[in-house]
Each structure stands twice: as C-alpha cells, then as structure tokens.
Amino acid sequence: MNSWLDVQTEVLRRLHNRVWKPGELLPAETDLAIEFGCARSTVNRALQAIAEEGLLERKRRGGTRVVVHPQRKATFTIPVIRLQIEQLQRDYGYRLISRRVQRPPLKLRECMKVPAGQNLLHIKALHTADQMPFVLEDRWINTQVVPEIATVDLKSNSANEWLVENVPFSGGDYSLSASMASDTEAAALSCEPGASLFTVERRTHTEYLSVITAVRLLYIPGYKMRIDL
Template structure:
C-alpha cells in the first residue's frame, strides 16, 4: 500500500501500477475518477492526474472523455522502470536505512558529464557523492551531478539531511531518461566507501533524466558486492 507520509505523484503512480499488475483492477475494469482517488489518498487532484497521465502514456489505461478511464484490455508491451527511492528499497529488504554525505559542491562539470547532457563545456553543476547503508553496512555509493540552472531551489537544500535521490524524486519531475546496467571493478576510492576489496565486482547503474528536453541529473550508483536486482514484467 501507499506510504501516506510521502504523498507524491510517484508514490501514487506505484500504488496504481500495483493494483493493475496484481489484478485488483483487471483488464477492462473501470478506474475510479481522479476526484475519488485524490480523496482516498488525501492529496490534490493534480497529483493524481500526473500519476494517471504516466499510466496512460505507458499504455496501461485508456482515458476517454465522458466514457471515463479503464484498464487497457491489450496493454502495450513496454518496459517501464521506475526510479526507486533508495531508502524505501533498503526498508523493503527488512533492513534499516541510513545515509552519509561525502561531498556537496558546486563546480565545473567535466566534459564527460556535460557532453552526455548536451551542456556547454565548463557548466557549473552540483556534484554530490554519498553512501547509503543497510543495517550499517554499505548498500550503494551515489555519484551524482545535478543541473542547477534547471533547479534553482537546490541552493537551499542541505543534502546531509536528505539524500539527493529522494529529494529529486519528490521535487524534480522528469519526462524521459536513459538507463544502463553494467559490471565494474571497484577502484581504491569505491572499495573504501563500500568496505570492499579493491577490484571487487560491483553492479552499476548509470542514469540520466530530462524534463521536456532539459537535463536534470546524471548519476552513477555502484552497489556493494553481492547486490541482486529484482524486477517484474
């Protein structure tokens, strides 16, 4: 069920997606209207609208004026990966999450970052590195660059108190992104951060998000040895 303490369009989207995938709402069934869902979740109707729009764009629901909204009879076969809140991912593993900020600094991004985002060389961005823990053991290392021109409110955020991952999911909408999965060997810095042996095999996720063509963030998540990714189709 949805966490009522964190009401966002993404958390509502995940709950509606669960209802569809688990056949609480079978194919062809009528979906409650936005006003009723907003009352159920205790949030603004616009928040529900955003979540419903994502489902419609993924081909999972059919929305027709006057006819209402129904779960698609023949949903489009499309892979949709949600960006998880790392804190919740750890807690879903029945572990206690904690977090340590290593670095938070505004600096000129290297060409390897600006070229991927289509920004001018030398663009100043917010660079954040941190480690997330599960039961006080390193879970993953987060190395992130954020486009401060797209998010001016960043100047007032203390990322020692909230992770960049969670703040961005709650505050920075995105319309598209790229994601890549790979394996990598831990260098000396990553080995120290993850309390692993240098050269240890790591599962790595590289992700970029945009909001209507404007780059938001690029991040590399390096998971501690032994991590296993689970997803559904």
C-alpha cells in the same frame, strides 16, 4: 556559439521557457545563424537533432515549428533507495560524503548537454543498510534546471529522494553493467579494490530535453536487482 551542441542547448532553453510557444514558427535558419554567430549548417544540425526527439516539426519550404503536443517516450519509475532498503527489512542510513559546485569533465558535460564553462552540482553519498554500506551514489545535477536544490539540506535529505519527490521528469535513459571498484570506491563500500560492483548509470530530463541529473550508483558485491515485469 562554436558548435551545434551550443545552439541546441540554447534552442532547448527557449523551448523550455516558452520563448517559442507550441505551434509557433521559429525564425529562419539564416536569421538564427546571424543571432548565434555561427554557420547556417550548424543551426540546421541543431534543429534537426531536436526535431528527431519530437519537439520540432520541420517542413521543406515551410520552416520549423514548435510541436503542439510533443510525443513522449515511455517513462520508468526511479526507485527511492531508502524504500529499497526498508523493503528488505533493514535499517536505512545515509551519509553525505561531498557536495561541490564544479565544472564537469568533458564526457560528463556532453552527457548532461551543458555548454562549456557551466558549473554543476556534484554530490557523493553513501546509503547504508543495518549500518553497513549498500550503495555509493555519484550524482551531478544541473542547477539551472533545478535551482531549488541549492537550498536543500543534503546532509539529512538524500538527493535521490528529494529529486524523486520534487522534480518531475518526462524521460531518460539508463544502463546496467559491472565495474571494478577503485581504491576510493572500495574504501567507501568496505570491499576489496577491483571487486565487481553492480553499476547503474541513469540520466533524466525534462519535457524539452533539459537534463536534470546524471547519476552513477555502485552497489556492494553480491547485490542483485529485481525487476517486476
């Protein structure tokens, strides 16, 4: 393994699969460094990053132990786009634009916390309201975390709704911004290139920080998000 991110990914995989159970003491850093073929400092950085997320407990001269009850961050509700549109008293429609298994670009790979060479499922879809474009969905899914997605008919079932209904998550992060529509995005959303689009970028993960999916949602010009406090 060449980087601490690779070590982190493998350690998280073992935690997720209960190779190391809650309360169990991990092998010494020197032993892990030999197993992973890297420097001890690389292992140390990876374990420290996971400990900062509350999954490992590290004590000087006491080693590193799997936390029995991981501290969870506050969760948030992921909206189902179909319900959003129907609540506006409009007819919902959905069209799958593309579905490909491919290697993600570097920035996306780092966002998804996957090792180099791993393929992800890349989905693009358009959600409509009264047969007019409403939001463009650009989504990446880690099929090693959600292998069931491989057999789902995404032409008739949106990934958004299927994931909400079938894949539990323990946390994530999201950002809200405005972005300028590219030519391709403008064509899909029936707007002018360069138009300002309300943009939601969201990532969700499992209890052991394995990223499930990262999605970028581009809403039509003029869209307003309402948040109930």
